[in-house]
Amino acid sequence: MDKFLYLVTEGIKNTWRHKMTTLTAIFSLFIALYIVGLMATAGNNTHKLLHYLRSKYKIEVFFKQGVSNEEAVGMIHSIKQIDGVRNATIIEKEDAVRIFKDQFGENIVDLLGYNPLPVSAVVNLDRNRRDRLRVEPIIKQIRAIGQVEEIRYQGNLISKIERNYKRVIDQLPYLSGIIILVTVLIIYNTIKLSVYSRRDLIKTLQLIGATRTFIKLPFIIEGVLIGLISVIFVFPALIITVEGLNYIISNFSSLGLKLSFDPFVWIWLFLMVMAITTLGSYRAASGFLK
Amino acid sequence: MIEFQNVSYAHSKGYGVNNLNMTIDDGDFTFLIGPTGSGKTTLMRLIYFDLLPDTGLVKVNGKLSTKMSHRKIANARKSIGMVFQDYKLLGDRNLFENIALPLHVLGFSANDISTRVEEALELVGLEKKEKHLPSELSGGEQQRACLARAIIKEPDILLADEPTGNLDPVASFELVRLLETIHEMGTTILMASHNYNLIKGRGRPIYELKDGVLRIR
Numbered sequence: 001m002d003k004f005l006y007l008v009t010e011g012i013k014n015t016w017r018h019k020m021t022t023l024t025a026i027f028s029l030f031i032a033l034y035i036v037g038l039m040a041t042a043g044n045n046t047h048k049l050l051h052y053l054r055s056k057y058k059i060e061v062f063f064k065q066g067v068s069n070e071e072a073v074g075m076i077h078s079i080k081q082i083d084g085v086r087n088a089t090i091i092e093k094e095d096a097v098r099i100f101k102d103q104f105g106e107n108i109v110d111l112l113g114y115n116p117l118p119v120s121a122v123v124n125l126d127r128n129r130r131d132r133l134r135v136e137p138i139i140k141q142i143r144a145i146g147q148v149e150e151i152r153y154q155g156n157l158i159s160k161i162e163r164n165y166k167r168v169i170d171q172l173p174y175l176s177g178i179i180i181l182v183t184v185l186i187i188y189n190t191i192k193l194s195v196y197s198r199r200d201l202i203k204t205l206q207l208i209g210a211t212r213t214f215i216k217l218p219f220i221i222e223g224v225l226i227g228l229i230s231v232i233f234v235f236p237a238l239i240i241t242v243e244g245l246n247y248i249i250s251n252f253s254s255l256g257l258k259l260s261f262d263p264f265v266w267i268w269l270f271l272m273v274m275a276i277t278t279l280g281s282y283r284a285a286s287g288f289l290k
Numbered sequence: 291m292i293e294f295q296n297v298s299y300a301h302s303k304g305y306g307v308n309n310l311n312m313t314i315d316d317g318d319f320t321f322l323i324g325p326t327g328s329g330k331t332t333l334m335r336l337i338y339f340d341l342l343p344d345t346g347l348v349k350v351n352g353k354l355s356t357k358m359s360h361r362k363i364a365n366a367r368k369s370i371g372m373v374f375q376d377y378k379l380l381g382d383r384n385l386f387e388n389i390a391l392p393l394h395v396l397g398f399s400a401n402d403i404s405t406r407v408e409e410a411l412e413l414v415g416l417e418k419k420e421k422h423l424p425s426e427l428s429g430g431e432q433q434r435a436c437l438a439r440a441i442i443k444e445p446d447i448l449l450a451d452e453p454t455g456n457l458d459p460v461a462s463f464e465l466v467r468l469l470e471t472i473h474e475m476g477t478t479i480l481m482a483s484h485n486y487n488l489i490k491g492r493g494r495p496i497y498e499l500k501d502g503v504l505r506i507r
Contacts, residue, residue, distance in 0.1 A: 003397040017382045204378050207338070208392045208439070209367035212360055289360075 007214065011221025014198075021194050022226060028190045029230035029277075030237075032183040033269050037238045039179055040265040043172055050165050051127045052257045059123040059139070059153040061088075065116075067147050069093065072119040075145050079123055082141045084133055088123045096120065118149060132166040135159065184276055191223045191280040195288065202288045216285040223281030227273040235266050291316050292337055292447065292480070297346035299332055307332050308502040310346070314480060316446070319473040321489040322482040323507070324499035330482040333499065334451045337480070338370050339363045351446055368396060371440030371477075375452035377432045379424040385411070385435050386420040392443040410438040414468060430461030434468065441472055448472060450481040454488060462488055 015022045061079070063072055069092045079088045091099070096117035100108050109115050123142070125133060135158045139151055195202075205215045242261040249255050292314040300306040307329040314320050324330050335341040336348050339358055348355035353366045371392075379388050386407055393403045411417045414434040416427075424432055433453055440448055450469060454462035466481075466488060473479050483489055489496065496507040 002399050003394065006394045200378070201380055204380060205391070205395070206364075207340070207367065207372055207378070208395055208443075209364050209370075210395045211364045214395060 003214070007217040008221055011218040012225065014218055014222045015225050018194070018197070021197055022222075025190045025194050025226045026230050026233075029187055029227060029273065030233050032186045033230055033234045033273060034237055036179055036183050036272075037234055037265055037269055038241065039176065040268070041238060041242060041259070041261055043176070044262050044265065045259045046165070046168060046172075047130070048259070049257060050161070052255065053161050054125060054127040054133065057125045057133075057135075057154070057158055059125070059135075059142070059151060061121045061123060061142055061148055062150040062152075063119045063121075064147050064149045065118055067119050069119055071147070072121065075147060076121050078145050079121065079142055082138055084126050084129070084135075084138050086124045086126045088121050091120045091122065093117055093119055130169075132162045133158070134162070180272075183272075187227070187273065187276045188280040188284075191226070191277060192284040192287070194222070194226070195219055195281065195284040199288050202285065206289065212286070212289055215289060216282060219285040220278055220281045223277040223284075224274060227277035231266075231270050231273045234269060238266065291349070291351065292478070293347075293349040294333075294336070295347040295349070297336060297343045297348055299336060299341055299343050301332070305329065305332075306502055307336070307499070307504070310504045312497060312504055314478060316478055317473075317476060319470065319479045319494045320481075321492075321494055321496040322480060322499060323484060323486055323489065323496060324482075325484055328499045329502040330484075330499055331451055332502075333504075334372075334449050334480070334482060337447075337449060338367055338372060368443065369446045371443065371445035371448040373433070373436050373440050373448070373450040373453045375455035377424070377436045379432060379435060379439070381424055384421050384423055385416065385427070388424065388435060389420075389439045389442055392439060396443055406442055407438075410442045413441070413471075414438045428461075429456050430458070430464070433457060433461070433465055437465070437468060437472075441477070444477075446478060448477050448479045450479065452482055452484065454483060454485060459488075466492075 063075065067075075069090070072090055072092075076088045076090050079085060093115050096119075097107065097109055097115055100106070100117060108117065123138075125135070125138070135153060135155060139153065139155075142148060142151060202215055239261050242259050246259055249257055249259070292312070294310045294312040297310040298306070298308050305327060310333065322330055322333065332341065336343060336355070337350055339348075339350075339353075339355060342348075342355050342358060350366060351369055353362065358366075380391075383391075389407050389410055390403045393406060398406070407420070408417070411420055414437055416431060416434055416438065419427065419431065419435075424435065427435065433456070437450075437453070440450075448469070453469075454465055457465060462485070469479055469481060470492075481489070498505050498507045
């Protein structure tokens with residue numbers, strides 16, 4: 001028990017004895033974890049951004065003259081059944097007159113003596129689907145319903161957004177993999193350098209009869225402690241960054257978007273850093289033991 | 291007891307020791323002399339199993355070089371104290387912590403460690419320097435601290451590899467006297483040196499190592 005307590009104390013004391021090495025290691029780990037945390041948070045919020053953009057997608061369907069409100073209701077019901085459509089709202093001929101008056105300040109019925117505005121519908125698209133939303137098949141199906149005079153939509157913009165979203169989603173696993181690999185290497189090498197700077201201690205301990213476990217344990221404790229301190233600092237740093245971005249978005253942009261920080265990201269970072277520092281210190285210390 | 295039977299060891303650059311036969315009985319104080327590069331350190335390293343012979347057998351306190359594993363080597367070293375020319379004190383720990391290190395390895399309690407370190411420091415004349423870092427001590431004091439660290443676990447065998455190599459004649463003489471005091475307590479000592487004047491006339495067996503070949507002087 002005395003021996004175990006001594007080794008734990010040694011691990012803790014070593015972080016203090018080698019303040020500069022410890023600080024450098026904590027800083028390197030902090031930067032690496034912060035970048036991974038930021039990437040993970042960005043990944044988590046990608047869908048939120050897309051959700052916001054999709055809420056702005058709008059298809060306006062103008063029915064032919066002569067289509068009554070009742071007939072339009074039936075057609076809108078068919079539109080709602082199309083895959084990718086979230087909802088569709090009818091704009092009756094009377095509503096169209098009101099909208100015209102709101103926009104131009106004139107009552108078109110008074111001007112012309114009759115209502116020339118057709119019944120129309122505003123179609124909103126599904127925001128929540130994870131795959132690429134294709135608008136062209138939806139347009140084709142709306143046309144197929146018949147009695148449709150004109151369809152207005154932002155086809156190019158929607159395609160561009162959806163295409164880029166798909167590209168990001170496709171690349172994300174590879175990008176995450178590379179970033180995690182680089183992070184693992186940074187953390188491992190930082191720990192290795194920290195152990196390397198004390199190879200004389202390892203040699204001395206070996207010469208006085210210390211077992212391999214006795215030599216390695218303080219290094220493992222030290223590595224875990226460094227990882228722990230880094231990951232503790234990363235948590236508020238990520239929250240501050242997300243809140244800072246939210247402040248900028250709400251005050252300096254017209255985006256109605258609020259980014260969120262998922263604590264699961266931090267738990268994931270915590271587990272990752274604990275595993276790497278434990279394994280890294282173990283391997284690094286073993287490397288200097290003949 | 292230390293026993294070498296037809297031991298040869300060659301380093302990658304060619305030098306080493308060749309067909310050594312030597313016996314040091316329990317309680318002996320033996321000197322090993324020879325010029326730099328003659329193989330003294332190699333011989334010492336073979337005793338504490340830092341090197342294992344290419345051929346032949348090294349037997350230390352009943353432990354055989356042919357049956358060594360990492361765990362057995364660590365175990366064998368628990369009964370061997372070592373003093374080095376370059377001290378090998380840890381620069382980031384004070385004298386107390388440096389000297390206490392072998393006792394922590396052996397699992398002594400904090401109280402026992404404190405008592406033993408005080409006794410060892412007193413024996414080597416460093417009782418008021420326990421809080422000092424090695425860098426705050428003279429060469430002679432560092433070597434005595436190294437000696438205190440070697441004897442604190444009361445080893446059966448004490449190996450001193452050129453312990454006076456970095457010391458002035460007065461400090462060297464004092465260190466040898468200190469080793470003789472420790473020997474009187476029953477410890478087997480093997481001290482390597484290239485300074486024949488320091489060890490001659492002490493009535494101790496002297497082995498001479500030259501170009502890896504051993505002979506008794």
